[in-house]
Amino acid sequence: MNVILDFLKKHPDGWLTAKEISDKLDLSLNSVKNTLRRLSESGDISFQKTAERGNPIRYNKK
Numbered sequence: 001m002n003v004i005l006d007f008l009k010k011h012p013d014g015w016l017t018a019k020e021i022s023d024k025l026d027l028s029l030n031s032v033k034n035t036l037r038r039l040s041e042s043g044d045i046s047f048q049k050t051a052e053r054g055n056p057i058r059y060n061k062k
Helices: 003-010 017-025 029-042
Strands: 045-049 057-061
Touching: 003 017, 003 029, 003 057, 017 029, 017 057, 029 045, 029 057
Parallel strands: none
Antiparallel strands: 045 057
16 A cells, blocks of 8 residues: 555656556556545545546546
């Protein structure tokens, strides 16, 4: 979980999808999605829904 949070802290201006984070960190997409969900529920990260098909949510560090 800290790897993803640290990655988002290093990219504070960019909104990234779970797929983009997964690809850049070479982690499984399911692991990234589960971690992002937990971080979102705890209030550590922000998310926004987009109109993009397939990747409807982007994440960023609060």
